[in-house]
Structure formats: structure tokens, C-alpha cells
Amino acid sequence: MHVDGTHFQTIWLKDDDTVQVIDQRKLPFYFEIKSLNNVSDVYYSISEMVVRGAPLIGVTASFGIYLAALENRHNARWFNAIEEAGNYLKSSRPTAINLSFAVNQQLEKIKCASNSEEAIHVAKEVALKLSEMEVENCKNIGKHGLPLIKEIAEKKNKEPVNILTHCNAGWLACIDYGTATSPIYMGHDKGINIHVWVDETRPRNQGARLTAWELSQHGVPHTVIPDNTGGLLMQRGMVDMVIIGSDRTAANGDVANKIGTYLKALAAWDNNVPFYVALPLSSIDMRIKNGVKDIPIEQRNKDEIKYVEGFLEKSIQQVRIVPENSQVINYGFDVTPAKYVTRLITDKGICKPDNKEIKNLFNYDKK
Amino acid sequence: MHVDGTHFQTIWLKDDDTVQVIDQRKLPFYFEIKSLNNVSDVYYSISEMVVRGAPLIGVTASFGIYLAALENRHNARWFNAIEEAGNYLKSSRPTAINLSFAVNQQLEKIKCASNSEEAIHVAKEVALKLSEMEVENCKNIGKHGLPLIKEIAEKKNKEPVNILTHCNAGWLACIDYGTATSPIYMGHDKGINIHVWVDETRPRNQGARLTAWELSQHGVPHTVIPDNTGGLLMQRGMVDMVIIGSDRTAANGDVANKIGTYLKALAAWDNNVPFYVALPLSSIDMRIKNGVKDIPIEQRNKDEIKYVEGFLEKSIQQVRIVPENSQVINYGFDVTPAKYVTRLITDKGICKPDNKEIKNLFNYDKK
Numbered sequence: 001m002h003v004d005g006t007h008f009q010t011i012w013l014k015d016d017d018t019v020q021v022i023d024q025r026k027l028p029f030y031f032e033i034k035s036l037n038n039v040s041d042v043y044y045s046i047s048e049m050v051v052r053g054a055p056l057i058g059v060t061a062s063f064g065i066y067l068a069a070l071e072n073r074h075n076a077r078w079f080n081a082i083e084e085a086g087n088y089l090k091s092s093r094p095t096a097i098n099l100s101f102a103v104n105q106q107l108e109k110i111k112c113a114s115n116s117e118e119a120i121h122v123a124k125e126v127a128l129k130l131s132e133m134e135v136e137n138c139k140n141i142g143k144h145g146l147p148l149i150k151e152i153a154e155k156k157n158k159e160p161v162n163i164l165t166h167c168n169a170g171w172l173a174c175i176d177y178g179t180a181t182s183p184i185y186m187g188h189d190k191g192i193n194i195h196v197w198v199d200e201t202r203p204r205n206q207g208a209r210l211t212a213w214e215l216s217q218h219g220v221p222h223t224v225i226p227d228n229t230g231g232l233l234m235q236r237g238m239v240d241m242v243i244i245g246s247d248r249t250a251a252n253g254d255v256a257n258k259i260g261t262y263l264k265a266l267a268a269w270d271n272n273v274p275f276y277v278a279l280p281l282s283s284i285d286m287r288i289k290n291g292v293k294d295i296p297i298e299q300r301n302k303d304e305i306k307y308v309e310g311f312l313e314k315s316i317q318q319v320r321i322v323p324e325n326s327q328v329i330n331y332g333f334d335v336t337p338a339k340y341v342t343r344l345i346t347d348k349g350i351c352k353p354d355n356k357e358i359k360n361l362f363n364y365d366k367k
Numbered sequence: 368m369h370v371d372g373t374h375f376q377t378i379w380l381k382d383d384d385t386v387q388v389i390d391q392r393k394l395p396f397y398f399e400i401k402s403l404n405n406v407s408d409v410y411y412s413i414s415e416m417v418v419r420g421a422p423l424i425g426v427t428a429s430f431g432i433y434l435a436a437l438e439n440r441h442n443a444r445w446f447n448a449i450e451e452a453g454n455y456l457k458s459s460r461p462t463a464i465n466l467s468f469a470v471n472q473q474l475e476k477i478k479c480a481s482n483s484e485e486a487i488h489v490a491k492e493v494a495l496k497l498s499e500m501e502v503e504n505c506k507n508i509g510k511h512g513l514p515l516i517k518e519i520a521e522k523k524n525k526e527p528v529n530i531l532t533h534c535n536a537g538w539l540a541c542i543d544y545g546t547a548t549s550p551i552y553m554g555h556d557k558g559i560n561i562h563v564w565v566d567e568t569r570p571r572n573q574g575a576r577l578t579a580w581e582l583s584q585h586g587v588p589h590t591v592i593p594d595n596t597g598g599l600l601m602q603r604g605m606v607d608m609v610i611i612g613s614d615r616t617a618a619n620g621d622v623a624n625k626i627g628t629y630l631k632a633l634a635a636w637d638n639n640v641p642f643y644v645a646l647p648l649s650s651i652d653m654r655i656k657n658g659v660k661d662i663p664i665e666q667r668n669k670d671e672i673k674y675v676e677g678f679l680e681k682s683i684q685q686v687r688i689v690p691e692n693s694q695v696i697n698y699g700f701d702v703t704p705a706k707y708v709t710r711l712i713t714d715k716g717i718c719k720p721d722n723k724e725i726k727n728l729f730n731y732d733k734k
Binding site: 028198200201202203205208209212213215216221222223224225226227228229230231232235258259260262263264266267270292297305307308309310311312317318319320321322323324325326327328329330331333334335 | 395565567568569570572575576579580582583588589590591592593594595596597598599602625626627629630631633634637659664672674675676677678679684685686687688689690691692693694695696697698700701702
């Protein structure tokens with residue numbers, strides 16, 4: 001999407017031997033591009049969250065394997081070295097499912113290469129293809145979601161369509177377009193009058209920092225609100241629809257997403273506001289039958305609760321907001337029961353959040 | 368309640384000519400006592416939120432009138448001067464209903480004084496009595512709420528009773544005990560094993576800063592959580608009851624309270640967690656028939672959304688968390704429909720949040 005008028009993706013190849021990414025830790029205060037020249041750089045960029053978001057982590061790791069292949073051009077035991085690099089990269093953020101998927105995908109293809117030059121060629125192709133596929137998935141989510149926005153826009157005449165979103169399910173988490181934001185960008189680019197309510201999304205404030213920055217760079221009107229505010233807005237008819245992303249969705253349609261999503265789903269339900277979840281089919285985990293019961297919820301670093309990071313006197317600083325001797329706890333996600341989800345918007349189409357309709361989409365994929 | 372082992376109230380008279388208060392802007396980072404020596408000091412302390420919370424604002428203003436009487440001991444036109452001071456104080460936070468109530472109550476009594484010395488005497492009595500009455504109200508809320516906690520404690524054996532609260536409806540907002548916290552302190556002091564989930568309460572973080580500090584000073588086990596977390600905790604059976612305060616409650620039982628309260632009420636309802644509102648009867652506004660429709664919602668300073676205040680390198684600092692060119696909006700309150708409220712806990716007893724039962728409590732008051 002656009003940054004200061006220029007089209008950007010979150011990751012790209014430069015001069016065939018350098019991977020470049022946007023340093024997301026610095027947003028929205030600085031827009032800095034970081035060059036990753038070797039496997040260690042890639043490891044650091046994932047573990048330190050220079051890049052974040054499941055699809056982007058996967059693509060970054062895939063490019064990491066390409067850099068590993070380049071590094072081992074003159075190594076007789078090139079495959080073992082690349083495999084080692086793969087294990088190293090997998091440990092950079094162990095819970096990210098896309099990470100091990102991307103590494104394994106690379107290793108499987110490289111295994112068939114007859115020499116290190118061919119391995120380099122294959123790794124580059126695989127990384128570029130994965131990146132393109134992620135872009136394509138997001139674009140398709142946008143295409144399938146767009147009619148839902150159009151329908152509301154027609155009813156509202158020229159009034160803005162007010163869409164609430166939580167956390168960052170934007171292009172920064174992906175390669176381009178995003179998941180929840182894809183229909184929004186598409187609608188905006190087609191001239192639909194859209195206004196986005198952006199939940200700030202404590203504790204890490206990905207809404208206030210990343211989603212707001214994305215939307216503002218692309219020129220989409222938006223307003224940042226505390227996570228506490230969405231209920232009041234819905235009560236007052238100030239929200240036409242909710243679109244959020246998902247970290248993992250179960251076979252029964254229960255949706256795991258950033259902590260706080262469930263509260264917005266309840267408010268949407270109480271006020272008859274449609275609640276949509278935008279996600280690639282690859283985020284649906286058919287092995288998990290009951291999301292509320294069986295999706296494990298990660299606990300994260302307590303400092304994210306005790307401190308808030310922001311901009312002060314030309315640098316990024318953290319202030320403590322909790323008494324020194326108070327306990328805190330930091331759950332990363334919650335699970336929204338399927339009954340509060342209006343529809344899933346996937347790259348393969350829209351479906352009800354129930355086992356039968358989800359299975360149909362997967363079958364469609366096989367046709 | 369206790370601060371570092373010593374009993375404190377939020378306001379008191381020293382040497383008969385100085386009013387002392389806890390500077391709440393500095394909590395939890397510094398515990399500082401501020402002396403108010405004249406009407407200007409009182410005006411400043413209310414407008415700059417050295418003191419906050421409806422009952423405390425009222426009592427502070429009442430003491431302000433006492434200081435005005437002292438200042439005008441030798442003024443021939445003492446009553447006019449005090450009346451002027453009253454109008455000045457009323458303008459310090461125009462929306463606070465307790466403020467004008469307290470000033471008017473003082474002026475009505477002082478009007479009958481035959482000279483400035485008598486006025487001083489009367490003003491002192493009125494201020495002290497108002498303060499005592501607020502303490503008494505809170506104590507009674509505690510007495511009526513305590514059996515609700517006890518009942519759960521008995522079922523849980525020695526396991527802690529987990530109580531979730533939002534914002535600060537604690538003794539810092541009142542003179543002592545607090546409203547929502549009153550049954551909690553009473554239960555804790557009687558040896559019931561209580562643990563409190565403290566919503567941090569963005570944007571001003573009164574939960575993280577004030578409620579957590581209060582509880583930690585008084586030794587009540589507690590954990591600070593982002594406002595996003597309560598839903599997950601309730602889903603997992605980790606919350607036994609919710610107790611919150613109220614800024615204004617309508618005749619139909621709809622409850623206006625700090626923004627975000629409504630979302631917790633929905634989660635409580637969805638998970639069969641009892642949701643209690645603790646408030647003095649004086650916070651019920653019988654003129655308002657329908658709370659959701661008719662309670663006006665104040666918008667506050669946008670900087671509260673853009674910036675977060677906290678502690679950094681030995682001083683209180685504010686960091687910006689939102690992109691410079693993003694819009695923000697800051698609604699102070701939301702309204703929880705009566706159907707999501709289990710019971711009101713008032714100084715006169717417990718009742719269902721409906722017109723008939725509320726009226727009965729008021730009638731009881733007249734007997």
C-alpha cells in the first residue's frame with residue numbers, strides 16, 4: 001500500500017542478495033527500512049519483532065533460507081548448512097505456525113536441488129512465490145469482502161460507512177493489502193466513503209501505532225479510540241460493521257484473535273452490528289474442533305502491561321503505569337464463540353462460521 | 368484506609384485553618400500531601416484534578432467555603448464575598464453535580480448566620496458533616512455488599528473470591544472505603560480471601576494507577592489487566608463477580624459509568640457472572656427515565672487518547688502513542704442497560720435495577 005505516496009510492501013528483495021523490510025518497532029514514529037544481509041539478521045528481525053504478523057513472519061523466514069543458500073554457495077555440505085539455518089530460524093518465534101511452514105516448504109524443495117547454485121535458484125523462487133501467494137490471498141479476501149461494504153454504502157447514501165477494527169490485521173502484518181483491511185482499502189480505492197474506528201489495542205497498541213499509521217499513509221479517514229469505547233459507539237449507531245483478523249480459527253468457527261476481540265463481538269451482537277472475521281483459509285485449523293475449549297492462549301511478557309511505549313522528545317521511550325508492587329498478567333488472545341460471528345471472509349469466499357460451511361470452502365479449494 | 372500502615376482519608380482539616388488532601392495526580396509514583404490555604408488553592412485542586420471523584424469534589428468544595436469564610440472574617444460584606452467564592456468554586460469543574468450541591472448547601476446555612484464569626488463556625492460544621500456523611504454512606508454500601516461476597520466465599524471454600532472492577536470507585540474517589548471497593552475492603556478486613564482483577568481503565572488509567580495503589584497499600588491481593596482481558600477471564604471461570612461504581616444511574620436502572628463498563632457487563636452476562644453496581648442513593652437521578660437514551664455522555668480532552676502518562680527516570684512523563692495526523696475521540700462514559708445489571712448495592716440496601724425497587728429504597732429513606 002502507499003507510504004507517503006509511494007507503493008510499498010512489507011518485504012522485498014534488493015540487488016538479489018539483500019532482503020529489505022520496514023522496521024515495525026519504530027512505527028509510527030519513524031519509517032525506517034532495514035537491510036537483512038544474512039541468516040542472523042533474519043533471526044534478529046523475527047525475534048525482535050522488526051517484522052511481525054503471521055504471513056510476514058513466514059515470508060521473512062523463507063527469504064532467510066534464500067540468504068542461507070547464498071551464504072553456502074561454496075560450502076560442500078550446503079544442504080546441511082541450510083537445514084541448520086532453518087532450525088535456527090524456526091526457533092526465532094517458536095509459536096508462529098507460518099514460520100515452520102515456510103522453512104519446511106523451502107527445505108523440501110531445496111532437497112531436490114543437485115548443487116548449491118540450483119539450491120540458490122530454487123530458494124529464491126520459493127520465497128518470491130510464497131510472498132506472491134500471500135499478496136494474492138489478501139487481494140482475494142478484499143474481493144470477497146468488498147460487496148459487504150458496498151451493500152452498506154448503498155443504504156447510507158453518501159454518508160461514511162463506519163467500520164470498527166481491532167489490533168493490526170493490516171498490510172503491515174502481511175505483505176500487502178492485509179486481511180481485515182483488504183476490503184477497506186479496496187472500497188476506499190473504489191471511492192466508497194469509508195471511516196475506520198481503530199481500537200488502540202492495549203497492551204502493545206498495534207491499533208494506535210500500526211493500523212492508524214497504515215490508514216493515514218493510504219489516506220483512509222480513521223479515528224483511534226481506547227479499547228473501552230467501541231460498545232458506546234455501537235449503542236449509538238456509530239458503527240456499521242466490525243471487521244477483524246484471526247490468529248487461528250477452529251473447525252467449529254470459534255475465532256482466536258487479539259485479546260479484547262470477544263468483547264467487541266458481544267457489543268456487536270447486542271446492537272445488531274454485523275461482525276466479520278477476515279482470514280486466509282490457511283488460518284483455519286481443522287484439527288481443533290472447539291475453539292473456546294481447545295485453542296491454547298499464550299501469556300506474554302508482563303512488562304507489556306506495566307509499561308507503555310511511545311514517543312517523547314525525539315525518541316521512543318517506555319513509561320511505567322502500574323504501582324511497582326502490583327501484579328499484572330498478559331494474555332495475548334481471546335476466543336470469540338462462533339455464535340457471535342456473522343460471517344468469515346476468506347480468500348476462497350464467504351461462509352458462515354460453522355463446520356459444514358467451512359468444510360465446503362476447503363473442498364472448493366480442492367476442485 | 369491504610370497507606371503504608373497508617374490510616375488516611377482523602378481530605379482533612381489541619382490546625383483549623385488548613386485543608387489537606389492527597390495529590391492524586393502523582394499517584395502511584397509519589398504520595399504527596401498538599402495544603403490548601405485559601406479559595407484559590409481549592410479551585411486549583413479541583414480543576415487540576417489534585418482531587419477527583421464526585422464525593423471528594425463535593426467535600427473539597429465544602430471545605431473551600433469554610434476557607435472563604437475564614438478569609439472574610441473582617442470583611443463587612445462577608446456573605447457576598449463567600450457567595451462570590453462559591454460561584455468561583457462551582458466553575459472549577461462545571462459538570463460535577465456534587466460540587467454545586469455542596470456549595471449551595473453551605474450558602475443556604477451560612478445565609479442564616481448573624482455575623483462572620485458565626486458563618487465560620489457554621490461553614491466548618493457543614494463541611495465536616497458532609498465529609499462524615501460520605502464516609503457513612505460508603506460504610507453502609509460495604510455492609511450491604513459484604514453478604515454477597517461471603518456467599519461466594521462459602522462456596523469456594525478457601526479459594527480466593529475473584530472480583531473484577533473497572534476504573535476507580537475506591538476510597539480515593541470518596542473520603543474513605545469507596546463505593547465498589549467498600550465491600551471488598553470490609554471482606555478483606557474480616558479475613559475473607561479476596562483477589563481483585565483491576566482493569567487498567569484507559570485512557571486515564573485510574574485502575575492501574577489509583578485502584579491498584581489503594582489495594583496494594585491496604586494489602587488486598589490484586590492483578591492489573593488491560594481493559595481487553597476481562598472477557599477471557601470470565602470465559603475461563605476466573606471471575607466470581609464484578610463490582611463497579613456509577614457516575615449516574617437512571618430511574619430505570621441503566622447505569623452510566625466509566626467508558627468500557629458496558630463491555631464488561633456484556634461479558635458477565637454471557638458467562639453468568641453476577642454484575643453489581645455499588646453507589647450511594649444520591650447518584651440515582653430519578654429525573655432521567657431512560658439511561659441509555661437520556662444520560663448525556665461527556666467528551667474529554669483528546670490528549671488523554673494521544674498520550675499515556677507514566678513514570679520514567681524519576682519523574683512523571685507523557686509519551687505519544689498515536690500517529691501525529693490521526694484523529695482521536697474521547698468519550699468519558701458509557702451506559703450499561705439495566706438488563707445486564709444483577710443488583711444495585713446502595714447505602715440503603717440492595718435492589719434490582721428497576722424503577723419500582725429503586726423507588727422503594729427512596730421511600731425507605733423517608734420513613
